Amino acid sequence: MKNYIQDIERALYDVRDEDKSIYKSDAGLTEEIIRDISARKKDPAWMLEFRLKSLEVYKKIELPTWGADISELNMDEIVTYVKPNAAQVSDWSQVPAEIKKTFDRLGIPDAEKKSLAGVGAQYDSEVVYHSIQKRLTDLGVVYTDMETALVEHEDIVREYFMTLVPPKDHKFAALHGAVWSGGSFVYVPAGVDVKIPLQSYFRLNAAGAGQFEHTLIIVEPNAKLHFIEGCSAPKYNVTNLHAGCVELFVKEGARLRYSTIENWSRNMMNLNTKRALVERNGLIEWVSGSFGSHVSMLYPCSVLHGEGARAEFTGVTFAGKGQNLDTGAIVVHAAPKTSANINTRTISKSGGAATYRSAVKVTKNAPYAKCSVNCESLMLDDESRSDTLPVMDVEGDEADIGHEAKIGRISEEAIFYLMARGISEEEARAMIVRGFVEPIAKELPLEYAVEMNNLINLELEGQL
Amino acid sequence: MLEIKNLHVKAGDKEILRGVDLKVGAGEVHVILGPNGSGKSTLMNVILGHPKYQITSGEIFFNGEDLTALKTFERARRGIFLSFQNPEEIPGITVENMLRTAKQAVTGEKIKILAFHKELLALMNELQINPEYANRYMNVGFSGGEKKRNEILQLLTLQPKLALLDETDSGLDVDAVEIVSSGVAKFHNENNSCIIITHNAQILKHLPVSSVHIFLDGKIILHGGAELVGKVSEHGYAHFEGKS
Numbered sequence: 001m002k003n004y005i006q007d008i009e010r011a012l013y014d015v016r017d018e019d020k021s022i023y024k025s026d027a028g029l030t031e032e033i034i035r036d037i038s039a040r041k042k043d044p045a046w047m048l049e050f051r052l053k054s055l056e057v058y059k060k061i062e063l064p065t066w067g068a069d070i071s072e073l074n075m076d077e078i079v080t081y082v083k084p085n086a087a088q089v090s091d092w093s094q095v096p097a098e099i100k101k102t103f104d105r106l107g108i109p110d111a112e113k114k115s116l117a118g119v120g121a122q123y124d125s126e127v128v129y130h131s132i133q134k135r136l137t138d139l140g141v142v143y144t145d146m147e148t149a150l151v152e153h154e155d156i157v158r159e160y161f162m163t164l165v166p167p168k169d170h171k172f173a174a175l176h177g178a179v180w181s182g183g184s185f186v187y188v189p190a191g192v193d194v195k196i197p198l199q200s201y202f203r204l205n206a207a208g209a210g211q212f213e214h215t216l217i218i219v220e221p222n223a224k225l226h227f228i229e230g231c232s233a234p235k236y237n238v239t240n241l242h243a244g245c246v247e248l249f250v251k252e253g254a255r256l257r258y259s260t261i262e263n264w265s266r267n268m269m270n271l272n273t274k275r276a277l278v279e280r281n282g283l284i285e286w287v288s289g290s291f292g293s294h295v296s297m298l299y300p301c302s303v304l305h306g307e308g309a310r311a312e313f314t315g316v317t318f319a320g321k322g323q324n325l326d327t328g329a330i331v332v333h334a335a336p337k338t339s340a341n342i343n344t345r346t347i348s349k350s351g352g353a354a355t356y357r358s359a360v361k362v363t364k365n366a367p368y369a370k371c372s373v374n375c376e377s378l379m380l381d382d383e384s385r386s387d388t389l390p391v392m393d394v395e396g397d398e399a400d401i402g403h404e405a406k407i408g409r410i411s412e413e414a415i416f417y418l419m420a421r422g423i424s425e426e427e428a429r430a431m432i433v434r435g436f437v438e439p440i441a442k443e444l445p446l447e448y449a450v451e452m453n454n455l456i457n458l459e460l461e462g463q464l
Numbered sequence: 465m466l467e468i469k470n471l472h473v474k475a476g477d478k479e480i481l482r483g484v485d486l487k488v489g490a491g492e493v494h495v496i497l498g499p500n501g502s503g504k505s506t507l508m509n510v511i512l513g514h515p516k517y518q519i520t521s522g523e524i525f526f527n528g529e530d531l532t533a534l535k536t537f538e539r540a541r542r543g544i545f546l547s548f549q550n551p552e553e554i555p556g557i558t559v560e561n562m563l564r565t566a567k568q569a570v571t572g573e574k575i576k577i578l579a580f581h582k583e584l585l586a587l588m589n590e591l592q593i594n595p596e597y598a599n600r601y602m603n604v605g606f607s608g609g610e611k612k613r614n615e616i617l618q619l620l621t622l623q624p625k626l627a628l629l630d631e632t633d634s635g636l637d638v639d640a641v642e643i644v645s646s647g648v649a650k651f652h653n654e655n656n657s658c659i660i661i662t663h664n665a666q667i668l669k670h671l672p673v674s675s676v677h678i679f680l681d682g683k684i685i686l687h688g689g690a691e692l693v694g695k696v697s698e699h700g701y702a703h704f705e706g707k708s
């Protein structure tokens with residue numbers, strides 16, 4: 001019985017389009033490939049230089065020796081740039097029919113009509129659709145793809161681009177710096193409240209390819225924004241790579257909610273880097289749902305840089321058969337009276353492995369920091385694995401740090417109790433899992449909570 | 465309605481039930497009295513098919529149907545209800561949500577949310593349960609008495625044919641026992657039946673007791689009428705040992 005929750009089909013995410021890209025870079029990573037991508041994208045000279053420097057850094061850095069096993073990733077086989085056969089437009093009717101159909105299936109144009117103030121849709125390496133309500137552009141809000149931003153707002157991009165996540169940060173940040181393409185740029189001027197969310201959707205269709213979109217969001221003092229990121233891909237037998245980069249600048253008194261429901265296919269390596277810099281009394285709220293991918297390493301980081309800055313992190317991770325999802329959050333308290341809340345639920349089933357990993361650092365410059373971490377894991381059977389690895393490093397005085405971790409298996413007694421009330425075993429399990437994430441789901445906007453529930457039901461059906 | 469014949473049950477290697485016979489007809493109220501650890505709760509759980517118990521021999525029939533072939537939720541849908549001795553806490557599932565889902569499951573009908581909500585609040589009022597508990601998670605942080613009243617709330621919502629009440633009155637104060645016992649009396653009619661496990665005559669006050677069974681060491685050693693209740697409270701169980 002699926003009463004109040006609608007069913008969705010996995011098939012929806014899995015439909016592959018025929019590869020009709022008009023250009024693909026050669027597989028692997030060389031200076032020629034980088035120069036070629038850069039020329040095709042008509043980068044300014046400084047960007048080409050930035051890419052080449054990043055490539056140098058990439059060659060020098062080793063793969064991380066901790067976290068999920070990513071040894072199967074062979075960069076020589078990954079195609080880093082795939083240009084779809086579509087120019088960017090702001091009218092869905094002009095998007096090529098096949099690509100439009102994919103986004104229709106994913107519900108994007110529909111959501112745009114109902115509940116979004118702007119939409120960006122990326123297909124492989126380039127953004128094929130972008131729109132924003134005129135009301136917002138009149139207020140000075142900018143929402144475009146990164147390539148357009150590089151032309152129309154070059155000074156701003158140059159000032160911020162990869163300053164928060166520098167290429168030397170780790171190997172995949174360097175890779176990103178070298179081959180990035182597509183993504184979103186948002187600029188919200190001081191005091192503007194973008195009441196309705198903006199959403200970018202990233203779809204990777206080509207087999208054996210990488211997606212390296214860059215998201216740069218600047219929310220000026222006392223402005224407000226909710227940004228939603230969605231991602232999916234059809235399943236192939238070869239490894240696809242996602243190494244996007246998200247940089248969020250939250251200025252004094254500004255608020256940004258950054259929500260993601262990620263549903264990559266099971267051949268995806270998801271090695272994404274997300275970071276927010278929060279100034280005085282600013283607030284970053286992360287909502288992060290990790291459902292897909294073969295391997296994920298994802299730890300959105302909040303740098304609380306101004307006095308009284310705050311971070312809220314809410315995460316749900318669901319690892320099924322063959323998945324190794326290593327997710328969590330990082331918070332750096334770098335100013336007095338900063339506060340953070342990390343709240344996660346991790347589920348593993350059918351042999352899946354889910355690791356919760358977090359790092360909270362309170363620097364000497366951050367007296368009266370306040371941080372509370374609550375992470376709970378639920379294993380649905382004996383084959384599945386779950387770990388929690390929270391790290392705390394506190395140097396600031398008068399810190400108030402709380403930590404609560406729970407790992408458990410699904411209670412057979414609870415299932416019996418529900419079945420004794422006439423509820424089928426399958427539904428009983430689903431109810432318990434939904435109940436496990438409910439304290440988090442109830443914080444979400446409705447459509448979002450529904451999508452999360454749908455994904456959970458889908459995972460529980462195990463028809464993957 | 466219910467017929468149990470020579471039922472033997474093990475948990476792991478341990479034999480818990482050693483030949484239980486019990487027959488319950490429509491409209492009847494049966495009382496089971498027996499010391500702690502004699503296997504009363506095991507019997508209740510086995511009637512609903514708890515996976516941790518294995519039936520080694522014997523039969524259980526419900527309205528002519530072999531129960532042992534059915535899954536727990538199918539038994540519940542046939543109209544068997546257990547008020548648990550220790551109700552489970554289930555985080556994240558509200559009382560109202562759980563009951564609506566259960567009612568939909570046992571009736572097989574689509575439940576109207578608003579009408580159901582009204583009906584639930586009326587029952588909660590009768591059982592003196594704070595209406596805010598409709599939105600609380602199932603039994604989480606409930607006191608012992610609140611959990612038991614929540615079981616009776618489910619009994620009255622689901623309207624089964626056979627109610628098994630496992631020490632629903634234990635650990636309750638006098639007023640709470642009265643509420644629970646009125647709830648059971650409200651449920652009971654000539655078409656449904658109850659099996660009540662208790663240590664205490666008070667819960668039986670409003671009920672027409674049909675027979676009383678003394679349960680010792682994994683089986684029923686004596687069947688009798690309501691007068692056995694008084695005998696047990698007077699003499700204890702030792703009095704009956706060796707009577708089988």
Ligand SMILES: Nc1ncnc2c1ncn2[C@@H]1O[C@H](COP(=O)(O)OP(=O)(O)O)[C@@H](O)[C@H]1O
Nearest residue numbers: 475478480499500501502503504505506507516
């Ligand atoms: N799952 C089990 N595994 C092993 N022993 C059990 C199990 N369940 C019950 N028992 C044992 O069976 C006996 C009867 O238990 P129970 O049915 O709860 O008795 P009562 O309800 O009459 O107090 C007790 O000795 C108890 O410890």
Ligand SMILES: [Mg+2]
Nearest residue numbers: 504505506549
């Ligand atoms: Mg008992």
